[in-house]
Amino acid sequence: MIYIDPPLWPAHGTFFSHLISDTSLEELHSFAAAAGIPRRAFDRDHYDVPRKRHADLVAAGATPVDGATLVRALIAGGLRIPARERAASLVHPLRRRWDSLVPEAADLGAELLNRWGEPHRHYHDRRHLLQVLEALHRLGCTDRPVLLAAWFHDAVYDGVPGEDEEASAVLAEELLPSAGVPAAEAAETARLVRLTASHDPAPGDEPGKLLCDADLAxxxxxxxxxxxxxxxxxxxxxxxxxxxxxxxxxxxxxxxxxxxxxxxxxxxxxxxxxxxxxxxxxxxxxxxxxxxxxxxxxxxxxxxxx
Structure with missing residues (x-):
């Protein structure tokens, strides 16, 4: 069944409702397409729809419910995105990882987390950072420059391939030495960040292979x-x-x-x-x-x- 909650969420000069299915994403996408809702309005487990569409979506078959009922329906259908998949909930677990990697550099960790939380990011956000760090763990990586490169590899993200990676590498070169990271480690971190523009490490570049594989996991x-x-x-x-x-x-x-x-x-x-x-x-x-x-x-x- 398709559900819609009241338009209570402010953005872009109006208010938005959430449109969900408690059955499948396929049902949700089919309903949205028939109603003329663009796929870019889909946000992982729901569509964001403006207030002006609420009445006609109800007329098309969406069941109007309050917000709490809508969330319960998502959970019951197994379609609710868990907290670890939501960027806003990851600040504290990521902060603990940073503090263990670079002790006494709390300010730099906070800056990086702020960067990874920028509102224009929808994939290259804190979820992606955590996923790369977890992928490196699964690959058995304990090399600090590789882990630092994971933190910096999309620290600058404007959606411009090549330029983003270069700007992120430069940021590592500028900020890591002042955080007490030795020059050689900072340089290696920046080198690895630049590799993520192509994901094409040399045959003998084991650190590069680890980072690129984790980034593509x-x-x-x-x-x-x-x-x-x-x-x-x-x-x-x-x-x-x-x-x-x-x-x-x-x-x-x-x-x-x-x-x-x-x-x-x-x-x-x-x-x-x-x-x-x-x-x-x-x-x-x-x-x-x-x-x-x-x-x-x-x-x-x-x-x-x-």
């Missing part, structure tokens, strides 16, 4: 998680219309699938995420070729950067 998540990632990337590229975006996304997917040295460069990364990542990428490419997209992605999933 999202590609190997379950299909629903991959589709949410894809939808989040699409929101970050909302400035591109639906006539332009799919072609760029298609090029990114094809380049990932045809990389000469493989998608993941560590053996463990390939074991953990390789098969699922190729299946996800192939599925999205097929959907793009058909003029549709996997559930939740709209017309593709964006620039494909980690």
């Amino acid at each position: 999202v590609l190997g998540r379950t299909p629903p998680d991959y589709d949410r990632y894809a939808a989040d990337i699409r929101r970050e590229y909302s400035r591109l219309d639906d006539a332009v975006f799919p072609e760029g996304r298609r090029r990114v997917l094809e380049s990932l699938l045809t990389r000469g040295n493989g998608l993941y460069r560590t053996r463990r990364g390939e074991e953990l995420w390789g098969s699922a990542a190729r299946a996800n990428l192939t599925r999205e490419l097929a959907a793009l070729s058909e003029g549709s997209a996997p559930a939740g992605t709209g017309c593709g999933s964006g620039a494909g950067r980690g």
Whole structure:
């Protein structure tokens, strides 16, 4: 069943309602498409719809409920996004990780967390930072420059491939020495950050392989998680219309699938995420070729950067 709560959430000079399904995302996307709601309005487990649409969505079949009932319906349907997947709830767990990595550098940790929490980020936010750190743990990484590079690799994010990575590397070079990090470690951190522009480390670059594999680990998540990632990337590229975006996304997917040295460069990364990542990428490419997209992605999933 489709539910909608009252338009109580202020933004962009109006108020917004949440539109959800307690059955499946497929049902939700089908209802939204029939009602003319763009996919860019999808936010992981709901659509944000402006007040002016509330009455006609109810007329189209959405059941009006209060906010608490809507949340309970999401939970009962198994579609509620858990707290660890919501960027705002991750400040404290990430802060503990930073404090153990660079003791006595609390101010720098706070600055980085503020950067990762900027409102224009929909995928490259604190959730992504935590996912990369957790992926490095699964890869057995304890190398501090690699972990620092995870913190800095999208510290500057304006949606400009190449320029963002360079600006993030420069930021590491500027801020780490004053936080007590030795010059050699700061330089290695910046070098690794720059690698995330291409995700193409040299054959003998083991730290680079670890960081790049962790950054691309999202590609190997379950299909629903991959589709949410894809939808989040699409929101970050909302400035591109639906006539332009799919072609760029298609090029990114094809380049990932045809990389000469493989998608993941560590053996463990390939074991953990390789098969699922190729299946996800192939599925999205097929959907793009058909003029549709996997559930939740709209017309593709964006620039494909980690």
